[in-house]
Amino acid sequence: MATQRRHARHPKRRWQSARREIGAQTGSVTAEFAAVMPAVVLVLGCCLGGMQLATVQARLQDSASTVARSAARGDSTPSASLGRGEATILSRHGNLLCASVTRDGSVLFGIFGVVNLTATSCTLVETP
Numbered sequence: 542m543a544t545q546r547r548h549a550r551h552p553k554r555r556w557q558s559a560r561r562e563i564g565a566q567t568g569s570v571t572a573e574f575a576a577v578m579p580a581v582v583l584v585l586g587c588c589l590g591g592m593q594l595a596t597v598q599a600r601l602q603d604s605a606s607t608v609a610r611s612a613a614r615g616d617s618t619p620s621a622s623l624g625r626g627e628a629t630i631l632s633r634h635g636n637l638l639c640a641s642v643t644r645d646g647s648v649l650f651g652i653f654g655v656v657n658l659t660a661t662s663c664t665l666v667e668t669p
Contacts, residue, residue, distance in 0.1 A: 597644060601627070601658055629643075639662070644659075
């Protein structure tokens, strides 16, 4: 009760004590930001790398289907649609002609550079 009367008579003291408490924590926000920032950058880098892998996988699947259709039609250069660092393997299983397109991981960048991606597509070959 006495402290309430004292603060009631001297409201300035209450603000001074609050300022002292805030002043003691001035550098803590900077330290927390410095500790969290590398983790945020790492997570962002992993997300961007994962998006890049998904995009490359979609392109590989498209290339594999194009190569399989071209080879089934009898085109002389079915691998013309391949990009840099991509290799094709054609195989036949009965009436199916399958094309497997592989992309070496060294073409990719960052921490995902060790990942080799493969896409396979099969096309029905019509017999005349």
